[in-house]
Amino acid sequence: MNLLISFETGFREIFSHKFRSFLSMSGILLGVSSLVATLALTAGIERGTRQFMEQMGGIEMVKIVDKDISDDQLDFWNLSPGRTLQDARAIRESAPLISYVAPELDEGMPVASAGETMRTRVRGVWPEYVAATDSKVEHGRSIAFLDVERATRSATIGATVAARLWPALPASEVVGKTIFIRQVPFEVVGVFQMNERDSDRKRREKAAESARPNTRQRTYDPFRWKNEAVIIPLSTMFYEFMSGLYPEDSMDTVRMRDFTIRVTDIENFRPALEQVKAALMVTHRGVDDFEFETREEWFDNMNASVRATRTSGGLIAAISLVVGGIGIANIMLASITERVREIGIRLAVGARSRDIFLQIIIESVTIAVLGGLLGVLAGIGLITLLGIIAPSDNTPYVTVSSMILSVGFAALAGILSGIYPAIQASRLDPIQALRYE
């Protein structure tokens, strides 16, 4: 008996008992829909987290920070010049595993347009800053090499700054305006892209649609340091605002406030940091007064929580699939007692026991797969509904692989739950079965 015929028989059996088939399907349907929904939710969380990580600069971004020196080095702490531009040059020359070095001098300062004023952190940077922090310039340009070389008064500003200082203008028209940083006029040469979470963007778009001001106060914006950034050339920062504070210092000896590096390849994360450490031990004359601030742990935690969500959701779905499978097995057993005579007739006219086995298995698999397909639809519906009634940070989305996986699990549940009834049916004695009333 070939498979096609078995499927045909199975389908006929299922459709001649629509309600019963639907009942036995319902367990699988629920299991699969919750599996699809869970996978969609975790996929959403995963994507949200990944986007968040990318916007935050990614795991490749590492900061070099000052460290208290240990007791045995206390006597010669002043040998070290601290984190200076020398360090940046040294890293550039002798740490090939580092793709970008971004030394930074920053200071909280008032910035103003013709009408508006705000306080923010102004950062004097090298051109590498943009790449090192994975920032994106949306309009105009970023601080360039020549700006640093000639200490021009140019600034690239964050989207929030542009919106705050020029509320009436779109970001593209802010380029070319004059921004006053502590009363010193700078030319705005570029505006950064807005960084925000999915939910914030939705809220903003909704507010824009209804033309109502967004009154909701944000408690915590992880992108604030990017959106409120004002960057100017490092040299300009030093000469305009800092040389007065540190008259004995030059551009080369002034201590950097912040120091960002970017690892080329995450595979070589540790070796890259070793290279940097070796380079800096030379410039710091052997004084161990710096350390790395990495986000490995933080990112690991995020990944762990995504995994935990996936595991617990998968567990719930697995339980419902098992329950669904038991439901199918139950109905199949019941339908077999109901069909003993039919099986007897089939045996009498020449069905082998494996034909009967196959017929029952295929029936239960067909029920399970149909239930699985309906479950996928229900899961998609559930997710869509969820997206409408409770928009969240991480919009869930259904992936093709999760659908295939779910239907595959449903088929597996069908096979497993069909085995016992199928064995029972195929062991029937034809004479007994024919006599059965």
Add this chain to the structure above:
Amino acid sequence: MALVLLEDVAKCYTLGGQEIRALNGVSLRIDAGEFVAIIGPSGSGKSTLMHLLGCLDTPSEGRMEICGHDLARATGDQLADIRNREIGFVFQSFNLLPRLNVVENVEVPMVYTGASARARRERAEELVKKVGLGERMKNRPTQLSGGQCQRVAIARALVNDPKIVFGDEPTGNLDSTTGKMILGMFRELHEAGRTVVLVTHDPNVAAVTDRVIELRDGKVLREYNPRTE
């Protein structure tokens, strides 16, 4: 050529700890093209014999061959194949599948030979027409009379072109007119060259055959030709 050959066949059951010899040393031979009735009162062992002849069961003792296959050594799958290809079975209670229509019912034995859907359909329709139910092809068994059901069962028995057709009380559930018509069909099968064996308790049924084998208490009592008797 002997299609059915039994030598000293016995069949024993244990029922409630007691051994019952339903058949006790039956020897008989049926050749190709014969029209035979096996007759006997209830308890004579004719149902047991029918099950053995129909390859639904195997003998406990003795030698038994159906169409050249040794049943004493056959596995379950081999028995199924014999039932499928060599034997056509017509039951007293028709035993049609209630959820399949007439043509589909006739197709069932062919399904297990692995024939293509089209071959099955053509062969089944041909036979349904032959038994005179060309108008009822899409009907379910519940929409048919007993006589029509039995004609469907006969078509089903013939679908794999078996060497031998067994009828187990084929007229038992039918009124006498319809029963006569069904017996006429068996007669036609015989005249067309097929071997037909009817099992019955009814002498009127046995009377249409060429040879009667009478069973009593698990043994062959006598054999006779009903026309000369």
